[in-house]
Amino acid sequence: MSEPKLKFFDERKTPIDMLVLHCSALSGAEMFEVFNAQKVSAHYIIDENGQVLSGVDEAKCAWHAGKSFWRGREGLNSCSVGIEISSPSLGQEPYSEKQISALIPLCQKIIAKYKIPAFNIVGHSDIAPLRKVDPGCAFPWERLAQEGIGWWPKGKEATSSAAADVKELLSSIGYDTRDDEVLKASAYAFCRRFLPQYVKKVDDVSYLIEHVLPDNFDFMREDIFLTALFSANVFF
Ligand SMILES: [Zn+2]
Structure with a gap:
């Protein structure tokens, strides 16, 4: 593999136990240029042809997650590997x-090398739901789970329960639910990953970047709510 070419990273002080998956609307070559200009980075870049390119050495903390939260921890560049x-x-x-x-x-x-648990394999939108949509509603999480990469619900049972359970469900998976705004964004991030049929496609990618959460999203709609609980039943 090529030598790491991205310039911005920190020294690593915390062991790696997370894997964060991203996408960018740029070609591989553009990513190297734009990331260095914007002072961001990732450990690996998979370009438009499926070629794996090295961005930052895994031994360093790449600047890919930004302000982020998962399972009670923040600032997740410190403990993660990031792939764009x-x-x-x-x-x-x-x-x-x-x-x-x-x-x-x-x-x-990467998972085998650092013994990364399935619950710590996430998309950028899972850990930064107010700011990010990547790796997007078409990302093949189910297929990856079949290959031992992250989890995917297996059951089919739905149960109804109190509204508070949605917050509990999201929080128990790892999502940030510390206030109502982030709770709503986390619910949408959950849908983007597990229930993409509720996520509306947006043709204009630059608009999508600015409007992570659609104005009319109501995560308390009964159909979403029940399916979310169905998922909870098989996660835990
Ligand atoms: Zn990202």
Whole structure:
């Protein structure tokens, strides 16, 4: 693999126990240019042809997660490896087979090396739900789970319960639910990952970047609510 080429990172002081998956609407070559200009980075970049390129050495903390929260922890650059994938639609259209075929063994290698638990394999939008939509509603989480990368609900049972349980569910998975605004954004991030049928595609990617949460999203709608609880039943 090529030498790491991204310039911005910190020394690592915390052991790695998370894997964060991203996408960017840039080509691989553009990512190197833009990331260095914007003072961000990632450990790996999977370009539009499915080629894996090195951004930052895993031994350093790449600047990919930004302000972030998962399972009670914040500032997740310190404990994670970050992978960026080129996706012109920002993950709303299916990734290419070449890209996913490159991503799977890369993730498997990182997970085995650092013994990363399934619950700590996340998308950027899971850990920064107010700011980020990547890796998007077309990201193949179910397929990855079949390859041992992250979890996916297996059951089919739905149960109804009190409204408070949605907050409890999201929080128990790891999402930030510390105030109503982030709770709503976390519910949408949950849908983006597990129930993408509730996520509306947006043609204009620059608009999507500015409008992470649609104005009319109501996570208390009964159909979403029940399905969320169905998921909870099989997670825990
Ligand atoms: Zn990202």
